[in-house]
Amino acid sequence: xxxxxxxxxxPDTIDDFLGQRxxxxxxxxVLCGSVxxxxxxxxxxxxxxxxxxxxxQPPAWQTDAGEQxxxxxxxxxxxxxxxxxxxxxxxxxxxQDICHLVTAASTADVAVLLVDAQHGLTSQTRRHAYLCALxxxxxxxxVINKMDGVRFHAAVYTKxxxxxxxxxxxxxxxxxxxxxxxxxxGDNITAPSVNLHWYHGPTLTSYLDTVQVTRAQTDRxxxxxxxxxxxxxxxxxxxxxLAEGSxxxxxxxxxxxxxxxxxVAEIITMNGSPHxxxxxxxxxxxxDRELNAAPGDIIALANTPLDTTDQFEATVIWLHxxxxxxxxxxxxxxxxxxxxxxxxxxxxxxDALSHDATKTLARNDISVCNLALSKPLVVDTYTRSKTLGSxxxxxxxxxxxxxxxxxxxxxRRAQNVHKQALSITRTAREKLNxxxxxxxxxxxxxxxxxxxxxxxLEIALYNQxxxxxxxxxxxxxQGLNRDLGFTDADRVENIRRIAEVARLMMDAGMIVxxxxxxxxxxxxxxxxxxxxxxxxxxxxxxxxxxxxxxxDVKGLYKKARAxxxxxxxxxxxxxxxxxxxxYIADSGTVPMDKIVAELVGLVKSGVxxx
Numbered sequence: 001x002x003x004x005x006x007x008x009x010x011p012d013t014i015d016d017f018l019g020q021r022x023x024x025x026x027x028x029x030v031l032c033g034s035v036x037x038x039x040x041x042x043x044x045x046x047x048x049x050x051x052x053x054x055x056x057q058p059p060a061w062q063t064d065a066g067e068q069x070x071x072x073x074x075x076x077x078x079x080x081x082x083x084x085x086x087x088x089x090x091x092x093x094x095x096q097d098i099c100h101l102v103t104a105a106s107t108a109d110v111a112v113l114l115v116d117a118q119h120g121l122t123s124q125t126r127r128h129a130y131l132c133a134l135x136x137x138x139x140x141x142x143v144i145n146k147m148d149g150v151r152f153h154a155a156v157y158t159k160x161x162x163x164x165x166x167x168x169x170x171x172x173x174x175x176x177x178x179x180x181x182x183x184x185x186g187d188n189i190t191a192p193s194v195n196l197h198w199y200h201g202p203t204l205t206s207y208l209d210t211v212q213v214t215r216a217q218t219d220r221x222x223x224x225x226x227x228x229x230x231x232x233x234x235x236x237x238x239x240x241x242l243a244e245g246s247x248x249x250x251x252x253x254x255x256x257x258x259x260x261x262x263x264v265a266e267i268i269t270m271n272g273s274p275h276x277x278x279x280x281x282x283x284x285x286x287x288d289r290e291l292n293a294a295p296g297d298i299i300a301l302a303n304t305p306l307d308t309t310d311q312f313e314a315t316v317i318w319l320h321x322x323x324x325x326x327x328x329x330x331x332x333x334x335x336x337x338x339x340x341x342x343x344x345x346x347x348x349x350x351d352a353l354s355h356d357a358t359k360t361l362a363r364n365d366i367s368v369c370n371l372a373l374s375k376p377l378v379v380d381t382y383t384r385s386k387t388l389g390s391x392x393x394x395x396x397x398x399x400x401x402x403x404x405x406x407x408x409x410x411x412r413r414a415q416n417v418h419k420q421a422l423s424i425t426r427t428a429r430e431k432l433n434x435x436x437x438x439x440x441x442x443x444x445x446x447x448x449x450x451x452x453x454x455x456x457l458e459i460a461l462y463n464q465x466x467x468x469x470x471x472x473x474x475x476x477x478q479g480l481n482r483d484l485g486f487t488d489a490d491r492v493e494n495i496r497r498i499a500e501v502a503r504l505m506m507d508a509g510m511i512v513x514x515x516x517x518x519x520x521x522x523x524x525x526x527x528x529x530x531x532x533x534x535x536x537x538x539x540x541x542x543x544x545x546x547x548x549x550x551x552d553v554k555g556l557y558k559k560a561r562a563x564x565x566x567x568x569x570x571x572x573x574x575x576x577x578x579x580x581x582x583y584i585a586d587s588g589t590v591p592m593d594k595i596v597a598e599l600v601g602l603v604k605s606g607v608x609x610x
Contacts, residue, residue: 027208030089030104030132033114034124038145042114042183043090046205047077074104081209098364099319101128102404105135106386109213112141112204117156117180118149121163123351129164130350130366133171134315134406136386139211140168140176143204147196148182154198172383175211179204221245221253222306222387223299224336229284237268237286238293243335243387245301247285248276252302255293256378261302262287296336298378298388306388308376309410315350316343316361316369320395320402324361325489327496329526330402334391337377340529341393342496345370359489361403370411382406396522429509433467437506438603439531443518443578444541445570446556447548449587450515453541456596458513461603466511471498473516486567492523499527506535511603519575537602540581543588545570 033039077088089104091097105111111132115125132140142164150156161178168176180188180196181204187193190205202210222244229237247253251264266286267277277283285299293299300306318324324343332341347368348355361367382389393403430436440457442450451472458468477484481497484490495518505512518524528536548570549557560568567573583602585595 025084026087027084027110027211027213028087028089028108029110029112029208030091030101030108030137031112031114032091032101032105032128032132033143033145034116034122034128035094037114037116038183039090039114042143042145042189043077043088045183045186045189046088047079074100081205084209086208098127098131098317099404101131102135102317105132105137106390108132108135108137109215110139110141110208110211111137112143112208114143114145115160115164116149117144117146117160120160121167125164126167127366129168129171131317133173134366136382138172138174139213140173141204141207141211142176142178144178144180145183147180147187148185152180152187152195157199177201177207177211179207216384218245220304220306221247221251221299221301222385223247223253223285224387225293225295225297225299226336227295228293235286236290237284238291238299239282239284240336241282242277242279244279244385246276246278247283247301253285253287253291254300254302254305255291256298256300256306256308257376258292258297260292262289262291264288296338298335298337306378307380307410308378310373310376311344311370311411312379313347313368313370313408313411314391314405315408316365316367316371316393316403316405318361318363318365318367318403320400321363322395322402323488324365324393324403325492326359327489327492328522329396329529331394331396332371332373332377332391333394334377334379335387339377340374340396341371342526343369344372359487368408369405371405379407379410381409396525426507426509429507433509435466435509435511435604436535437509438511438535438537439502439506439527440511440513440537440539440599440603441502441518441524441527442513442515442539442541443524443581444543445545445548445575446517446568447551447553448541448543449585450517450541453539453585453587453592453595454513454515456592457599457603460596460600461511464600467509468511468513469505471502471505471512471514471516476516486565486573488520488567488573491517491519495520495523495527499523499530502527503531506531517569517575519569519573521576521578524578537582538578539583539585539599540578541585541587542577543586547588 031039031043075090077090079086079088089108091101091104113125113128113132115121129140142161144157144160157178157180164178165176179201180199183189188196188199188203190203192203223242224240225238226240229239247264247267249264249267252261253264254261264285265288266273268284268286269277269281298306326343326346329340329342332339346358346361349358349365349367358367378388380388389407391405392401394400395402426437442454444450454470458470461468476498480501481494484494495516498514498516502512502514524538528538552558556565556568557571559565560571569575583599587595
């Protein structure tokens with residue numbers, strides 16, 4: 001990185017910076033490493049030497065002020081040489097902040113991974129290398145810093161670089177270049193150092209100036225629709241940014257979701273109406289006719305259609321304090337597409353490339369999982385498409401981003417399993433039964449009276465000639481769910497299975513009562529959505545904990561208070577009260593027969609408030 005002669009000519013913004021060097025090759029670099037490895041010192045030295053900084057960061061970033069605050073985001077720096085322009089993403093080194101590394105690495109071409117020569121490889125070094133490889137980076141510079149602290153001994157360099165090369169054979173890097181230096185003194189950053197006379201490789205800046213990065217070429221089109229452009233009745237267009245490939249006037253487009261086709265009549269950009277547009281360009285495509293398309297759809301060329309699936313395997317990086325659980329429903333955002341998703345299987349957790357069995361996802365866990373979606377989406381493997389191969393998971397209540405992930409492959413069962421059309425429909429069964437199918441979902445603490453109330457309601461409905469069935473928590477755990485315990489993960493899976501069984505029985509035209517604690521709002525909402533809000537009547541049996549403990553018909557509370565039951569709802573495991581149940585049953589003050597009569601009326605009315 002050679003100094004600029006005219007410092008006054010420096011651009012004010014990154015757009016100006018890139019515009020001045022539009023004919024230069026652009027290299028995106030992610031700088032990573034553990035806390036104390038010297039990233040800030042190295043960054044300051046690089047920018048001082050290059051004198052090509054467009055810096056809008058606080059003053060602490062302009063000097064060697066140590067590691068950045070762990071709560072701040074990635075800091076992007078801009079520099080250039082005579083041959084290249086550089087965007088340097090400086091990431092925090094704390095283990096709690098791998099989300100920032102993932103964000104920066106997802107768009108980087110090269111990783112610069114720092115190692116403290118005095119400490120050698122650490123678990124954080126290996127984790128960062130794994131994440132860089134996972135996010136598609138194929139070239140890595142292993143910067144062995146603080147060589148002055150080990151008196152520039154070649155043996156230290158040889159040992160660390162050898163250990164890393166042995167480790168990296170399991171990763172997908174095309175090249176790993178080990179570079180010894182001292183960021184504090186400037187040794188081997190921009191010029192060879194006499195202190196490292198035994199080293200004959202490139203300096204860091206010469207490496208960055210010459211490393212050859214090849215970018216994948218594709219003949220397919222990936223165009224995520226961001227909005228429908230309809231300024232007037234005579235104009236209809238699709239607007240968004242081309243993610244992959246190119247499109248030209250006359251091409252036949254295909255909407256991946258609906259399969260509809262249309263021809264490109266015009267390409268409209270901020271600079272006019274070119275005949276062709278390429279990846280990275282924001283465009284509006286005016287077609288020769290209206291399409292059954294909507295924001296979120298993915299557009300392809302008709303002769304190169306894109307694959308869809310509702311199940312895939314992915315490597316998931318969990319980012320939230322609250323654990324990730326199998327069976328729990330999340331919102332998924334994949335490019336412009338959205339759906340609901342659940343983790344159906346956590347295969348294993350990856351820790352420094354060892355595989356550990358686990359049932360939950362904790363913050364910063366990197367795990368291989370299977371996911372199922374509520375509807376098919378256009379997907380691809382991350383190695384082929386960063387646009388279609390990456391996603392985020394969002395908590396449906398807090399709206400926090402809880403995880404990010406990259407897709408390994410679609411699950412074969414997604415293509416091999418298809419819904420079978422049945423001759424006898426739910427409507428026909430309900431006509432035969434002379435009443436609609438319903439699910440009455442009783443929830444409340446253990447001992448609240450759920451089973452007693454559900455049983456009384458079934459008797460009343462049965463006596464009126466209705467076809468009923470009661471799914472009771474204890475009975476189900478003796479058969480279908482006998483393999484499940486009482487951890488949060490097992491409770492989530494318990495309710496998921498019950499919701500599916502109840503839905504099938506409702507489809508048979510029956511009135512189904514379920515009596516389960518079902519302590520979590522998310523799973524009760526999942527059951528409501530799976531069964532259908534119009535078919536779902538949630539009954540909250542609101543008996544206070546003190547009364548439940550007085551009853552303690554099963555002796556569970558006594559055992560829990562004695563520490564013999566580790567996951568007792570209401571004692572050492574939470575119960576989340578419903579916000580808006582269809583019916584609140586106060587069995588402590590209201591007579592049972594009155595509650596049953598009101599519930600019978602609710603069922604027969606066919607009205608189930610959501």
